[in-house]
Amino acid sequence: MATIGFIGLGNMGGPMAANLVKAGHQVQVFDLSAAALERAVSAGAQAADSATSAVKGAQFVITMLPAGQHVEGLFVTGDTPLFDAVESDALIIDSSTIDAETAKRVSAVGAARGIDFIDAPVSGGVGAATAGTLAFMVGATEAQFERAKPILEAMGKNIFRAGDSGAGQIAKCCNNMMLAIQMAGASEALNMGVRNGLDPAVLSEIMKQSSGNNWALQVYNPFPGVMPNVPSSNNYQGGFAVDLMYKDLGLAMDVSQQSGSPTPMGSAARALYMLHRKNGTGGLDFSSILKFYQEQ
Amino acid sequence: MATIGFIGLGNMGGPMAANLVKAGHQVQVFDLSAAALERAVSAGAQAADSATSAVKGAQFVITMLPAGQHVEGLFVTGDTPLFDAVESDALIIDSSTIDAETAKRVSAVGAARGIDFIDAPVSGGVGAATAGTLAFMVGATEAQFERAKPILEAMGKNIFRAGDSGAGQIAKCCNNMMLAIQMAGASEALNMGVRNGLDPAVLSEIMKQSSGNNWALQVYNPFPGVMPNVPSSNNYQGGFAVDLMYKDLGLAMDVSQQSGSPTPMGSAARALYMLHRKNGTGGLDFSSILKFYQEQ
């Protein structure tokens, strides 16, 4: 079993750290929120009084932060850069969803000092974080990936190596852009069918068994009442917030712009989420885009 | 076994009629093309010298025509309307992909004369037509549907009742709009990933096992070389032509306009297919939209 420093105990980081504890690891945690820290301690983690303390003696460091500037600040540009504090043979696994450019830049700074920093953003939301069934999309060398894998398996089910440094962030970005496109598309098709007299459950079933089949129709139907236990059947509470999808589509636009990759469909999806969001729906699940198609 | 009149023996109609013969039905066929007629006769059908002759004595009449004007012309507005010629207790099954308004109008004309006319467009392409594994999306009463089902099962695998008259065309329209959206989306995501250094097969696998999963990634990957036996691995030959997707997206725009159903994503997909098509790609498989994203 390993000693793991874990920094960032929000909605995702909290249950992820708890799963590491369950798997028998010694987990040294830090977060700016005292409440978050307390919850982790209740789950069996050791509270540290700073990020620097959390990484002391740790073979692995896992970070789960909101954006690229926080990751770069923590490791490189802040007052007490964590690259100065980590053990020389530690493997740093950043599971934050951030822009690939920052991920690569921080990794390169680490590499220049002989420190391993890999990107491993997750897919699956709070439910999967709690159940330990997240998907990890990893940007790392083969060797780094093999070293990280057993640790990640305590928190997730599908662990993919997407490629070298930054590739995890790119894969996450591509996947979530695809997700936004097909959630908007499914909402649009269902709304048009229903306006023309079709039953949403019948139309969903037809598309699922035809070439219109996708993840939204399979496990996350946006039309209220078609599926139990999904946000659409619970007033779009819980799940993956519109605001987070908006953030991810912004990252996709950055990747698109930097690499000259045309994104007409992703751009259209982003525009829809922005128009939807200005009506005060930022906190609803992202499948609430269906409501945006309906008469008010 | 039944006597079936079959009119329209093109790429789809030909193999569909052949499967009815295989199932033991007596199939009376007609087409304006002598070559198409001859192929059907080789498969065991009886050639008729006109549409009127083909429906004589038939309990079922199946039509497979290019557009709404052909269907309305054949049954209602032409010189020898087939509604004057069909047996009074025949069930007419129109498997053409046409606009729902025309389907409903023709059905209403039939109903006023005591003739049953239902819409049953198909999904699956030439391969499924030949293999007898088409999906049928049927707009009909429950009773009409039950009567048609055994006949359709000789040609298809999934037989859905979408709702009353016209609902089959609406379901087909919604499904194909969804398909265009996710094929364009998958192409866009894969192209962006590859431009950022990812392997298309690896990225496809990651999305398939995540929330980006859809039919295009599962069975019809648009990136050359990721899957064998799909059009993208055969220079986009065969499959479902760009020109046909363009036609179907035009039908979707009509349904959208007539019913006041917003279609931002379907409109964006149609725009892409139109821009792609003007480069002389109308005859390629519709997954060739990936090429439109790539540098020329």
Next chain:
Amino acid sequence: MATIGFIGLGNMGGPMAANLVKAGHQVQVFDLSAAALERAVSAGAQAADSATSAVKGAQFVITMLPAGQHVEGLFVTGDTPLFDAVESDALIIDSSTIDAETAKRVSAVGAARGIDFIDAPVSGGVGAATAGTLAFMVGATEAQFERAKPILEAMGKNIFRAGDSGAGQIAKCCNNMMLAIQMAGASEALNMGVRNGLDPAVLSEIMKQSSGNNWALQVYNPFPGVMPNVPSSNNYQGGFAVDLMYKDLGLAMDVSQQSGSPTPMGSAARALYMLHRKNGTGGLDFSSILKFYQEQ
């Protein structure tokens, strides 16, 4: 002075007929609405008891109807086709905004019988119809155009020959698609500027004097309070209704589809107007698209 049959006395047709009277013509009017007919009579026109009576003895026939089916019904497919009733040397000027295909078809039917039927849709709205300052976009031969021009000048200021039969409808369609695109674009740019602290009047002025200049900013600013006497400064009352712009964008999609002309921007504008319209805004002026960008 001429004898003119005028059919269709709605918001546009009424004042147009009145201007013909003012110019000294004898105007024989017909409309299904008794109230509309009465208003025209007050303005000096002669009421007819049917369309057939209205065109009796008229050298010119002008029609102003809602859609292609009405025009085709009136002249060709209805119970008493007007092509049977018009004087053999009359010039028929259809000022309705309809699809170019129908315009060309009706004109061809007329031509086969030696009757001149030209398309001459208008631009400018109710205000310009009343002031006699409409723009006419005419699809006609040179000779037909020269004959129509003096009559049209009694109702409008700019009289353009766009080309042969149908070209007037195409020009109108292109112009109104351009208008929708730039009205949405101006609203989007102004909203973004204002959200970033700019004054809408200052930003409007800057764009008007730069490369962002367009008709919307010049004479029809969508931001409330920037200009007096425009719909945006009167709660978007009056002007050109969202529902009419939606109809015109539908015609543009038809032209696009029939001619294989890509319309990514027009499609995006149509999607926005459809999304806006489902919130019960169909009767507001089309510059109300600005509201759709704002927080609710």
Next chain:
Amino acid sequence: MATIGFIGLGNMGGPMAANLVKAGHQVQVFDLSAAALERAVSAGAQAADSATSAVKGAQFVITMLPAGQHVEGLFVTGDTPLFDAVESDALIIDSSTIDAETAKRVSAVGAARGIDFIDAPVSGGVGAATAGTLAFMVGATEAQFERAKPILEAMGKNIFRAGDSGAGQIAKCCNNMMLAIQMAGASEALNMGVRNGLDPAVLSEIMKQSSGNNWALQVYNPFPGVMPNVPSSNNYQGGFAVDLMYKDLGLAMDVSQQSGSPTPMGSAARALYMLHRKNGTGGLDFSSILKFYQEQ
């Protein structure tokens, strides 16, 4: 007359500096390119051997650089920050087109040290830079604006105060997004008209005199042959490059994302320019988007 330090002598900066010389100012110039420096000297400027030398004794400093990172590097984060070198009472005018966030950040750093730094991006292209008819969009206090105005008038015709720090960049961003939207829209409308048989010059004239009127149709028609002396009539050589419009639309996406301002039309325009650009057209004038609509 004033002493002015001018840094950045590219296609725009070169002629701008020359116009300052013509107006009688003493202009101390610097650029990394020796050729650019030499051209400025031929025009009457004094060459400096570094940016630091160029600003020595200058009451005004003007910069014309490619992107935000260059501006921030030059004044704040580089090895020899220019904020350490400028005269304490100098007014710094940054005419680069950069993101508003960077403009505001650099201005705030300057303000904290008592140094005036304002944003004043330009509109009008190389032609206007040479002719001294640029538009300047200025983000500054009233007092800063009044001080800058006489200097800017030596290089431009329309000098606007858009608002406080950053507002010039926002205004430029909004204007250029509007420009991209209407250039793409005009190209789309003209292409559709021409595919339906209309003459591009006739259709342009009709729209110019109707509600479709805009800057593109007035002075920069994208259809070859309609206007002399515009890039479209010269194989899209010269003018404002596709690559620069692509850069500006990227800045617009950033502003949109940071401020939560929906940009469906701007996003659609950006998607078109990206798709166009991947065909190797980055160096053509941006009105070449018309070619992207045409059959290849």
